[in-house]
Amino acid sequence: MKYLIFGKGYIGNKFKEFLGEDAMLSDVRLEDYSAVKAELEKMRPEVVINCAGKTGRPNVDWCEDHKTETLFSNVTAPLILASASQELGIYMVHVGSGCVYEGYKNGEGFNEDDAPNFFGSFYSKTKAWSEAMMKEFPILQLRLRMPLDGEPGERNFITKITKYPKVISIPNSVSVIDDFLQVGKALIDKKATGIYNVTNEGTINHQEILDMYKEIVDPSYNYELFSVEEMEKITKAKRSNCGLSTKKLEAEGIKIRPVKEAVRDALYKYKENLEKAKAA
């Protein structure tokens, strides 16, 4: 067994599916240092991947009211895994978040050396804190953003926004899961360390995704837009809207598809999966 994955949620399962038989999802929770170290000693993985965390259900507002649980899962838990991995000399990969920025940096997009500038939600604060701590160790951190893929599901950004009664429309960097996993694996194969923005190239706004959804998946679908100010009247935490730079990946010789092409491709797969489910 080569890869041991912690966190059996959306991203953990996607990694497992992508890596196949070489990978295993651990049943051990990241709570107790000795238990985690014992699991690593028993399984002896070449790579540990941390996909554990609290993102909030039904959304990130949950984290505002559950700060202790959020802090534990997003900061303490990765540090427990990082300490055990460092102690045993095991290469660690951590799934971080691009939701630590606000804005577009004059169209350039934020790069991996830019200090986080978005602290409007407790969730984002915890992701920035853990990122800063883990940056001190030879750990690979993959920044993910607004993940979406071809499989309908409550964690998929396509499913999420098509179910909202009203949506904002702001340009954002997103990670199409197929690309995120491929790029993540390429970086793991190189035993890269440090932070990487693993988002598709460029930005896309909500309206563009919804128009593509209407064109490709469901022509009868309609949506209603509202402003950020209106949205903030019904949400507890602010939401990060930002563009990230993919120049560091390019410099490593790793190509990631332009966002509009990758989203379109995911929507064709999404439609195919909906049709398969209907026929079954």
Ligand SMILES: NC(=O)c1ccc[n+]([C@@H]2O[C@H](COP(=O)([O-])OP(=O)(O)OC[C@H]3O[C@@H](n4cnc5c(N)ncnc54)[C@H](OP(=O)(O)O)[C@@H]3O)[C@@H](O)[C@H]2O)c1
């Ligand atoms: N999905 C996104 O929009 C998004 C975007 C950017 C970054 N990320 C990051 O990606 C990572 C994975 O997110 P996801 O979307 O896969 O979330 P998810 O579907 O909620 O899965 C996270 C899993 O981690 C588990 N977990 C929490 N604390 C744990 C602990 N101490 N030990 C072991 N497992 C624990 C959760 O189980 P319980 O709920 O039972 O505790 C859950 O099964 C997180 O770090 C998240 O911050 C996600």
